Amino acid sequence: MRLTRYFLPVLKETPADAQIPSHRLMLRAGMIRQSAAGIYSWLPFGYRVLQRIERIVHEEQQRAGHIPMLMPTLQSADLWKQSGRYDAYGPEMLRITDRHDREMLYGPTNEEMITDIVANYVTSYKALPLTLYHIQWKFRDEVRPRFGVMRGREFLMKDGYNFDLTKEAALHAYNRHLVSYLRTYERMGLQAIPMRADSGPIGGDYTHEFLVLAETGESEVFYDSEITDLRFGDRAIDYDNEAQCQAVLSEFTSRYARTDETHDEAAFDEVPEARRRTARGIEVGQIFYFGTDYSEKLGAFVQNEAGARVPLHMGSHGIGVSRLLGAIIEASHDDKGIIWPEGVAPFEVGLVNLRQGDASTDSACEGILRELEAKGLSVLYDDRDERAGGKFATMDLIGLPWRITVGPRGLANGMVELTSRRTGESEEMTPEWAIKRLSEIYAPHHAAALAI
Amino acid sequence: MRLTRYFLPVLKETPADAQIPSHRLMLRAGMIRQSAAGIYSWLPFGYRVLQRIERIVHEEQQRAGHIPMLMPTLQSADLWKQSGRYDAYGPEMLRITDRHDREMLYGPTNEEMITDIVANYVTSYKALPLTLYHIQWKFRDEVRPRFGVMRGREFLMKDGYNFDLTKEAALHAYNRHLVSYLRTYERMGLQAIPMRADSGPIGGDYTHEFLVLAETGESEVFYDSEITDLRFGDRAIDYDNEAQCQAVLSEFTSRYARTDETHDEAAFDEVPEARRRTARGIEVGQIFYFGTDYSEKLGAFVQNEAGARVPLHMGSHGIGVSRLLGAIIEASHDDKGIIWPEGVAPFEVGLVNLRQGDASTDSACEGILRELEAKGLSVLYDDRDERAGGKFATMDLIGLPWRITVGPRGLANGMVELTSRRTGESEEMTPEWAIKRLSEIYAPHHAAALAI
Numbered sequence: 001m002r003l004t005r006y007f008l009p010v011l012k013e014t015p016a017d018a019q020i021p022s023h024r025l026m027l028r029a030g031m032i033r034q035s036a037a038g039i040y041s042w043l044p045f046g047y048r049v050l051q052r053i054e055r056i057v058h059e060e061q062q063r064a065g066h067i068p069m070l071m072p073t074l075q076s077a078d079l080w081k082q083s084g085r086y087d088a089y090g091p092e093m094l095r096i097t098d099r100h101d102r103e104m105l106y107g108p109t110n111e112e113m114i115t116d117i118v119a120n121y122v123t124s125y126k127a128l129p130l131t132l133y134h135i136q137w138k139f140r141d142e143v144r145p146r147f148g149v150m151r152g153r154e155f156l157m158k159d160g161y162n163f164d165l166t167k168e169a170a171l172h173a174y175n176r177h178l179v180s181y182l183r184t185y186e187r188m189g190l191q192a193i194p195m196r197a198d199s200g201p202i203g204g205d206y207t208h209e210f211l212v213l214a215e216t217g218e219s220e221v222f223y224d225s226e227i228t229d230l231r232f233g234d235r236a237i238d239y240d241n242e243a244q245c246q247a248v249l250s251e252f253t254s255r256y257a258r259t260d261e262t263h264d265e266a267a268f269d270e271v272p273e274a275r276r277r278t279a280r281g282i283e284v285g286q287i288f289y290f291g292t293d294y295s296e297k298l299g300a301f302v303q304n305e306a307g308a309r310v311p312l313h314m315g316s317h318g319i320g321v322s323r324l325l326g327a328i329i330e331a332s333h334d335d336k337g338i339i340w341p342e343g344v345a346p347f348e349v350g351l352v353n354l355r356q357g358d359a360s361t362d363s364a365c366e367g368i369l370r371e372l373e374a375k376g377l378s379v380l381y382d383d384r385d386e387r388a389g390g391k392f393a394t395m396d397l398i399g400l401p402w403r404i405t406v407g408p409r410g411l412a413n414g415m416v417e418l419t420s421r422r423t424g425e426s427e428e429m430t431p432e433w434a435i436k437r438l439s440e441i442y443a444p445h446h447a448a449a450l451a452i
Numbered sequence: 453m454r455l456t457r458y459f460l461p462v463l464k465e466t467p468a469d470a471q472i473p474s475h476r477l478m479l480r481a482g483m484i485r486q487s488a489a490g491i492y493s494w495l496p497f498g499y500r501v502l503q504r505i506e507r508i509v510h511e512e513q514q515r516a517g518h519i520p521m522l523m524p525t526l527q528s529a530d531l532w533k534q535s536g537r538y539d540a541y542g543p544e545m546l547r548i549t550d551r552h553d554r555e556m557l558y559g560p561t562n563e564e565m566i567t568d569i570v571a572n573y574v575t576s577y578k579a580l581p582l583t584l585y586h587i588q589w590k591f592r593d594e595v596r597p598r599f600g601v602m603r604g605r606e607f608l609m610k611d612g613y614n615f616d617l618t619k620e621a622a623l624h625a626y627n628r629h630l631v632s633y634l635r636t637y638e639r640m641g642l643q644a645i646p647m648r649a650d651s652g653p654i655g656g657d658y659t660h661e662f663l664v665l666a667e668t669g670e671s672e673v674f675y676d677s678e679i680t681d682l683r684f685g686d687r688a689i690d691y692d693n694e695a696q697c698q699a700v701l702s703e704f705t706s707r708y709a710r711t712d713e714t715h716d717e718a719a720f721d722e723v724p725e726a727r728r729r730t731a732r733g734i735e736v737g738q739i740f741y742f743g744t745d746y747s748e749k750l751g752a753f754v755q756n757e758a759g760a761r762v763p764l765h766m767g768s769h770g771i772g773v774s775r776l777l778g779a780i781i782e783a784s785h786d787d788k789g790i791i792w793p794e795g796v797a798p799f800e801v802g803l804v805n806l807r808q809g810d811a812s813t814d815s816a817c818e819g820i821l822r823e824l825e826a827k828g829l830s831v832l833y834d835d836r837d838e839r840a841g842g843k844f845a846t847m848d849l850i851g852l853p854w855r856i857t858v859g860p861r862g863l864a865n866g867m868v869e870l871t872s873r874r875t876g877e878s879e880e881m882t883p884e885w886a887i888k889r890l891s892e893i894y895a896p897h898h899a900a901a902l903a904i
Contacts, residue, residue: 041523041569074488
């Protein structure tokens with residue numbers, strides 16, 4: 001993409017009303033624009049990152065065997081009355097009346113609708129196990145929307161629902177989600193720690209929230225420092241293998257890690273003092289096994305092997321897709337701007353032409369652009385007629401992980417400069433070598449992609 | 453994808469309330485489920501097609517140089533009051549009041565919002581030309597939603613908006629959209645004819661609707677039969693080249709083609725009688741140049757080269773993404789079910805195992821599945837333990853364009869069967885040959901894809 005043909009309205013000034021770095025940087029980098037309180041337009045650059053994140057979530061869900069579908073944003077109130085949540089849900093639920101005076105709502109979540117769907121089509125245990133998910137816009141009418149996309153009103157969420165014959169099978173689905181979430185967040189360059197969550201009125205031990213450590217997090221968290229040494233890495237997992245998934249869960253949840261909601265001072269005291277940590281975290285996902293509550297209320301029963309009619313064991317599992325952009329920036333920025341992890345970079349390489357209009361510099365840039373794209377790398381080429389300082393400032397602000405700088409002086413020796421946004425370190429090398437290096441850097445990220 | 457691990461709830465009975473083939477077939481093939489009047493859940497199989505169509509629209513928009521972004525579903529009423537449309541829009545607009553009693557609405561279209569965005573960021577002619585688009589859910593509170601996704605209330609639409617300095621430049625954007633739409637529909641296996649449309653109160657000659665001929669279409673159409681011989685094909689187009697785009701427009705719009713709204717009996721009579729056709733059509737898109745109306749009302753002005761402040765020339769251009777599924781099925785089905793054109797096939801190949809559980813048949817199927825997927829082809833493998841008749845009926849209903857049938861009798865001679873859904877013709881050949889044939893069939897479709 002050539003910058004002169006793109007729409008990247010970066011702001012010089014820091015917006016006064018944005019209180020946290022991610023909100024400020026998303027506004028400054030031309031990623032979002034507020035259209036109403038807590039409701040944002042995703043400008044082209046922000047939309048690219050949103051798509052990258054959405055894609056990773058899709059790939060990892062499908063790798064785990066979960067099936068994508070799409071439920072609508074608006075729902076009839078009927079099913080919510082059946083589950084009892086229409087009254088229980090407070091003013092955060094946006095209630096709507098249509099032209100025929102029917103009660104509708106903008107879905108904040110989809111337990112009722114998906115249970116109704118499964119109840120209508122699935123009658124036998126033979127169709128199980130089944131996990132369906134979708135990535136769709138939700139609405140919660142927050143009384144004070146703030147922090148940009150971190151606590152917006154219209155937000156994009158992945159919510160998935162498992163349907164299983166037995167509690168045991170549903171707990172495998174729970175573990176499978178935990179494993180897939182670990183992979184998902186790591187591909188985005190995030191460390192998201194599963195922490196024991198509060199299961200609310202339904203009760204039970206089977207719910208974890210995933211938290212990204214960041215000073216601006218809304219939750220206070222308490223954990224054993226050993227947990228931050230854990231990496232999922234590129235281990236091969238057979239998602240059907242119950243023992244393998246269980247082992248990952250044990251590895252990642254056996255150490256103390258809780259939010260203020262579930263914090264237990266006595267248990268925390270058993271962690272060796274040198275490893276006790278208190279910090280702040282951003283919630284980016286939650287998994288929850290809740291049993292047969294919705295199935296019973298909404299009639300999701302199947303015949304089991306013995307011919308008996310039994311309610312399905314369910315869980316729901318969410319990832320805050322639009323919120324993740326904020327979380328990633330909170331975890332990865334400096335005073336110059338955003339630093340995108342390679343896995344979610346909206347463009348993998350920034351190409352800076354130091355002397356736009358100079359025939360040989362232009363032609364070197366065009367050649368590098370062509371070569372990079374031929375290798376499957378996405379490039380933002382700053383082909384504006386602007387000073388080097390302005391170009392570097394834009395690149396630093398928008399945070400592409402790698403930059404190639406091309407100028408007449410370097411070219412005289414056949415050299416360009418490759419710069420890491422994270423370390424700020426630059427190295428002179430031939431264009432061929434820079435392209436080779438970038439291909440190698442991104443190879444594991446491309447290899448992690450799944451054809452879906 | 454193995455059918456035993458998928459969620460494809462096909463229905464045996466024809467749903468009584470569905471009046472047109474596409475609605476019936478989408479319900480029977482387990483593609484959609486109504487959750488409220490005119491509001492549908494997209495079950496996994498339907499969602500796959502929706503994604504294919506969305507992807508083609510994205511690719512062709514970006515090939516034409518248009519920039520993707522995403523505006524929210526809910527909008528504040530403020531901008532609509534500024535444009536005068538808040539009152540002008542009837543009860544089709546779903547009006548919503550939030551918890552702070554602010555007037556909101558579920559966007560039926562986005563002229564106001566996008567004009568406001570551009571007005572806020574673009575101040576100079578140097579940022580032009582600019583065309584932004586998004587693919588987002590819209591809502592129109594139809595009084596009588598019907599025909600499934602063809603006239604639903606919540607529907608997915610691509611709407612794009614061009615911003616140009618002069619009328620001339622805006623008309624090039626208009627032509628560019630026309631060309632990109634021709635490519636878009638052809639990739640989906642559709643012939644969509646541009647027909648002179650009614651420009652309404654704004655007036656002007658610059659609007660065309662794209663109509664797919666189908667008996668169940670809601671519009672009556674009148675056209676010169678020569679128009680149905682035109683093909684865009686795989687011609688190379690430079691979308692920046694005004695003369696090239698203009699020539700395509702002339703080629704595709706110089707013959708008589710109008711809907712009942714703009715039909716002119718006298719002009720139609722000038723078409724040689726043997727070429728005069730009356731038929732029915734489904735509207736699947738519209739392009740519209742409307743000048744500076746919104747720019748003036750919402751303050752989208754720039755400095756031109758002479759330093760004067762001038763309003764931007766705009767147009768808006770829509771494609772009915774979710775409706776296209778219905779249109780494709782109306783144009784391409786038979787009494788057994790859907791016949792997907794190759795370009796939008798949810799799975800490119802169906803693989804039928806005639807003797808599930810037989811070691812050598814199973815292993816042959818597994819090998820073929822692996823090979824097809826290695827060649828980048830998507831496969832739905834019917835690995836259920838079911839009679840051949842049931843498997844064929846399912847494959848015919850869901851309409852995958854090509855089927856490989858594997859049974860012990862053929863395998864004894866090293867043969868499988870390759871069947872075209874469209875012609876019903878089958879041919880015996882080796883598995884290797886079938887895989888090669890399918891790769892060749894899909895090669896042009898894969899080549900038409902754009903890395904975006």
